Amino acid sequence: MHSTLTATKWRISSIDILRGLVMIIMALDHVRDFFHISAMTEDPTNPATTTPILFFTRWITHYCAPVFVFLSGTSAFLSGQKKTKKELSAFLLKRGLFLIVLEIVVINFLIVFDPLYRFIGLQVIWAIGVSMVLLSLLIYLPIRVLFIIGIAMVVGHNMLDGFNYRNMEDIPLWYAFLHQQLFTTYGEGRFFAVLYPLIPWPGIMLLGYCMGTWFVKEFDPVKRKRLLLGWGSAAVIAFFFLRWLNVYGDLVPWTTQKDTTTTILSFFNVTKYPPSLLYCCMTLGPALLALIWLEKVKGKWSEIVMVYGRVPMFYYILHFFLIHMLCVVAFFATGRPLSDAASGNFAFRPNDFGFSLPVVYVVWIGVIAILYPICKWYNHYKSTHSQWWLAYL
Template identity: 40%
Template sequence: MSDKHRLISLDILRGFIIILMALDHTRHYWAITPFMPTDIENTTPAWFFTRWVTHFCAPLFVFLTGISAYLYGEKVQSKLQLRNYLLSRGLWLVFLELTGISFSWQFAFDIVFLQVIWVIGLSMIILAGLIYLPLSWISVLAITVIDCHNLIDDDHFLAVLGPQFSWLWHLLHVPTAANLTAEWQLFIVYPLMPWFAVMALGYCIAPIFKRDSTFRCKTFLSIGLISIALFVLLKITNFYGDPKPFVEYTSNIKTFMSLLNNTKYPPSLLYLLMTIGPGLILLALLERLTQVAPTRPWLAWLQVFGGVPLFYYLIHIPVINLSAQIYAILQYGRTVQFLDSADNWPALYQPNLWLAYSMWIVLTILLYLPCKHYMVTKRTSQHLLLKYL
């Protein structure tokens, strides 16, 4: 398969997962609930699976970034150029997360969110150094971190570091919310481990793209099926891999939800097996589909979103946020903030999942033309800023 077709399959998968990501963000603003959607004791299957299906987004996005980094290195045939690209791009992403993206979540500068864009940027900076190691070494490091980070005793490290330096471990492995000053809060949602290892693993698996399509699809399919089988085996035996145990309920659907209910912050071994495994299977299917039916309109539609993922990310949060707040003011007389407790929500507010899905579809359609226009502009313009969006 040509380089063009390889990138098309990656763009289509990337487009699919960022649209799924928007579903979760739409739910946050348009249908925030007083309970966690993955809290089996209080949720419903509809709320649970609406949240669960979006679990695929972050790990696959980070994983695909590693693949894209390797393919870029193959294109330029220069470690120096690849290193400089990863460093500059990584620093740019961290800057965006700390400034515009954090602002867009609440339309305020008093809260900084360290989320997926931050961890992608930081992981790219780390990968800029790792690329000088043999692929086998990077693979061992990535697999070791992913497999073993659940063994870490976080309480021990936090105690050793003490109150003065515990923030270091929070940045590395333990999500937290901290009051930096009386008026400034920091939410560490995506600590570095094991996300950088997920990106490194994507970088290491990318040489498969040098092989023919049949071999590539069979390999992705095999790895995906093995990952799913290993996930199920480890989960149902409660042997290792996630802090949340598998529980057999009297209800079959609750038992199934327990199987799928795994830890994202930080992502456990089972969480990554559960998401990256099916992601590789989907990538294999998309590669085959782009060969046998490359003109399907929905493939081209997904490719547009996947071709400008950062641009889409930057515009979709403020659009979802602003539209939800306007609706809330018109409906309830004031806004509904997802960081507020349920006691502070308007008395008439009730979470409506159908409303969230409806607005997700509407907003996705509305953002298509801006993304398509930007994609065309980016491909035809030599402006430096467009390279980084």
């Protein structure tokens, strides 16, 4: 009995470690947005203008959103082991609606620092919220049916690429919600953006929910590792094979560039908005393989990383607030006048403001270090208290 309980705890810890890793990496991209000199004026993944290190700085963070959404589905399944289907459905519905409101009211403010909400963007928390609402309705279906729906959304949604609108002004709101980014106005001087079109995010969450069946204590750990290895390897192989064919699976084909290095960058520069099939294969495949290794990981570093993974939403909110506040400090420390505070996309972040990439990495490490004791305290508080709101944050 003792070994079974230990194995169960360790399997769940591997999920927390992986989630913690992607949360840490995610902060790098957001620090880059606020602190890198070219973040507001250049695309870091454009092979024609980027550098390998800048490309990698952006590319490595591609793993964050899909892995987080996927593991959210896994966590939903595991939490459902202690609930009836009706209780789990009700919880997912309420938490999904909560996340949608959180995105609009809190996250938008922390990113832009505008109490008048002259910019509202629907990003990853919105996509997670809607996916949870849909999951709350679908969990009554058999796991095999949920898997088929998830696979169909992830593999087949690029068929919609041919229906995308050439001009953003022509995109209907309903289609933007589903499959194509939209930037528009909703009043004089007010802007609205669908930054994370919905499809295939619910499919990714459904697949993560299905994977939860591999992590219950009754499941054979040898079989679980074999499944993780098989599906993870298949996704990685599918990425390289389909990307090489250059026919299906991504909105933007790769092209031969001026040299080998930039051609390689073009090959790996897959579409995130919405996440293409190849994007999902490139990120979720290695994530499944990582879960095999993380089951055997021991050491202080894994315990530290696990702290971030156990309080992801709390961390997510705090890290945006901290990064933006540090940007405000840097804004005034560099002698910028207050009149420049509203000249960029974010308050106190003019488009011509910023620093070199090494500074971005230093700030990123500082953000992670500052948040650790706060997240550790909250993780302890959450594990020793039972207030209803703790399940939502």
